[in-house]
Amino acid sequence: MGGTESTGAGGTVGDRELRVSDAEREHVGQLLQRAVGMGMLSLGEFTERMDTALAAKTRGELNAVLIDLPGVRLVGQPAAPRPGFVRPAPVLRKPVPAPPGNVIRSRLSGVTRKGPWQVPPVLRLNNWFSGVTLDFTEAVMSTQVVEVHVDDYFGSVNLIVPAEATVDLNGLDLLGSSINNKVRTGPPLGPLHIVVHGQLRFGTVTAKHRFVTHWRRFLGH
Structure with a gap:
């Protein structure tokens, strides 16, 4: 007769064997990035x-x-309470999902949006080791x-934009990264103005026109 296999004491799964979520992986990534900024890790160690x-x-x-890494709280480890501090009971809140289509999230992947895709007023990019191409030349703008x-x-x-579009990349916070804006920054006088801000670690952001746009300008059209 076979028995039930279990791990950890009392037939329960130990903390080390608990599955982790993408949110926990992202939190660890932020801690590692902070360790690079403090000189505790080299870029090679960070990548590994x-x-x-x-x-x-x-x-x-x-x-x-x-x-x-000193001073880093491990995943699943509660913070040490202050003397005399009574930890309140957790309040369970239902997470509020991001509006559909407003987040582009990838890991070790390539993502492309082109053609008549619907562009929301706010678009969030959260990508690790990935390439994202957003082609606005035929997009449907709201x-x-x-x-x-x-x-x-x-x-x-x-970012691939129409000839009349403007792109502002001045709000980006860069760490070991570069930006290349090949289009006008502003003012937003045309039908599309894109404002990019946030944080980019060890990556690149490029704003440009389609290749055919450059040829038309070169030929005087």
Whole structure:
């Protein structure tokens, strides 16, 4: 007769074997990025540990990239209470999902939006080790001004815009990254003005026209 296999004491799964979510992986990525800024990790170590964090399935695997960093609270570890402090009971709140179509989220992937795609007034990019291309030349716009919020690691963002469009990249916070704006910054006098802000770590952002637009200008059309 077969028995029920279990892990941990009392037939329960131990903390190290608990599955981790994408939100926990992203939190660890932010801690690693902070460690780079403080000089505790080199860029090579950061890349290696980010690869491990992205592939981690359990808390034990995820915490392995943080274990030697001082002052970092591990995933699933509660903060130490102050003397005399009574921790209140948690209040469960139903998470509010982001509006559909407003978030582009990828991991180790390539994402392209082109053709007559619907562009929301606010578009959020959250990508790790990915390339994102947004082609606005045939897109269906709901507003003249589109806000693009970037929160990317080791990625590239390419914005392809119509000839009359303007793109403002001045609101980006860069870490080991570069921007290349090949179109007018403003003022927003045409049918489309894109404002890009947020954080980009070790990546690139490029705003440009279609290749045919440059040829038409060169030929005087």
